[in-house]
Amino acid sequence: MFVDDYNLAPPLVPAGRPQDLLEAGQALSASLSPLDNSVAVFVTSAHASKPSKRPPDEEQPVYFASLDAIPSSERRLFITDTLVIFAAFQNLLRTGKSKQPDWIQNDQTTAVMRKLSIDYVNFIKECWIHASSPAPRPEGPLQFSADHYRSLYTCFSLFVVLYLAEPGYDEAPVGDDLMEWLNIHFIEPSTEEGDHLSSLKMPWEDESFWPYLTRATLRGLSKASVFFFKTLSEHPSLDLRHLSDKVAAIISSQPRLQNFSAEKDFASASRRWKDKVKAIRVEMEQIPEADRFDEFDNWWDRLSDIVGILEGRGEIVERVCAELGADWKEVCAAWGVFVEPRLRRQELPDILERILETLPPDPTNFEDMVHTALLFGKAGEAVAHAAQLDRWLSAHLADIMQPLGLLDGQIHDGISARDEHVLSYAEYLHSDPALWRITVEYMYSCGDVGKERGDEVLIRVPLRLRDATQPTEDGQIRAGNVVGVLKDVNQTCFDYQREAARRTVCRIAAQNFVRGKEYGLAVTYCCSAEDWQGLGRVVDCLLDEYVASGKSQCPSTFAQYASDIAPSLQNLDPQHASSQGVFIHRLMFAVRYSNFQQLRTKHDQLQNAALDLVAMFRDDVAPKSWWAVLLCDAVDLLQYPTMLLFSPSGAAELLNKLEEIFTRSAQGSGADYLDILTRTIRGGGHKEALERLKTVRLALARYFARSAMLSG
Structure with a gap:
């Protein structure tokens, strides 16, 4: 690979001359960090058999970079708080699967899944509001903009609308729900426009009046529409005055699904309402051409568009949306409210296909592509686009989609579609080693592959066995201070039943304790890991403390070290298998020998010291080497x-x-x-x-x- 592809700073060779590195007999290599997902780039020999032309003592830089930006403070808060919801969802899945095969189809289960999904939506909303605040930020600029969280908000809430309807309403018409979603996330017309027009004595003279009124009607904003239709009571045209009163009454009486206990009643009311709209159309057609204008505009054409929307004429809805600068989402929502009031979720793809022929989505806008895929019912594509927007979004959408049966159930290389996105998000979290608890929680939810990756993360967590806040005279720690990271890692292993990883962590901890001459703790963790060979090495290191002190002078440090390991001996059974018993006997000797050394320093205990010395030989405790x-x-x-x-x-x-x-x-x-x-x-x-x-x-x-x- 050419040097320029790495864009190193400072550069190793002049810009545009990557061949200089090759001519020097060198190439670039990269190595991933075992601690996080950072990478180190460094110079190596281009050919193992040929020496480099550069001087052997020449200093070569090592470049460090992270594959992902480490989450900042506000991003970390977002990650940790949404983890609570993720954990609750995993608990729901675990308890649900143990009940009955069709647990996912249970209304109670659906209600809980909907509630947890709405919790995600609400929390994203809070983050968006926080990120939108103009207040000064002591922590510095945001890592992700307010618009980014707004995109997450729109995507997740649309998923809830389309795939997690209230129990019993999954087959109900979806138009009102889509329109409500649109009005919440894509506000049009603006409040400022309404305030401006309402302050005018004759608002119809303003060029924004009819576009505002048309869009308010299209969006189902009945209060705003009725208000401005009533302002036309002062319009010079008597025909418009008369029609505006009728249109205002029609808009305010439009049937809404939530106001009916049965869908058939809603359908019947909608037909009667449409008949009233047709009557207005007939009345409008009777107005002479000459009376359809005022001094500012062709009010008849403007009103005709509004009536056409109320009539449910799809071509008018599409044209008006295009003229107003609206996109396909607005057409789709209006279609479900006016054109086909009984439009169901499973019918959306057919309608959307027609709409996108004239108003296609923006392929460069990942948010728009997620919306499109969700409405098309293509959950896999939606998650793929979501991953390009934010891996948090793709992971949590996929996590909910899988039990709903929305994702491809096929497993590739041992990883399902859901696990692929969750693991990708976990790898992003791994960029910050401090987030290891969260990282492994996501990994351990991803089958055998995820558990293996989680184990690799756990065994590489820096244990920080020296307690900097409570230093001892020799810089070591005592048993009472072994808390924090090591305790948390052990508890995590217990929680997820990762016994092999726990034992590995204990072995690593024991090695660290030996280096710090904390032999009592080292023995404890060797026993916990059932690392009997490691236990033997610890005992050898302990006995070396005596050997290093010279001729039988019973160093006090050796006595203290040995006394620290004595409690561990009480929990061990020397009658175990020979492989284990050998090391336990070695531990027993270290304790007995330390006790002997302590006795021989006291004049009143010399008799006991002699007895203990002989007993070590008779009991076959002392190794021949000693x-x-x-x-x-x-x-x-x-x-x-x-x-x-x-x-x-x-x-x-x-x-x-x-x-x-x-x-x-x-x-x-x-x-x-x-x-x-x-x-x-x-x-x-x-x-x-x-x-x-x-x-x-x-x-x-x-x-x-x-x-x-x-x-x-």
């Missing part, structure tokens, strides 16, 4: 001047272990017994370790001699 260290630790106890701390059998146990070490070392197995002791001897090897063990043999010999003398 026998030599324990025997060296026994020297001071063997040489205690005032009393014999070991029993004869205990001293014999120590001698047996010592002789085994010497014997095995002579047979070539010294590494199994001496490596750890060797590490405590600066610059020493197996030879030096055996020399040190000779002091143990000498101490034992003296001990047996003292014992014989005292017994004799």
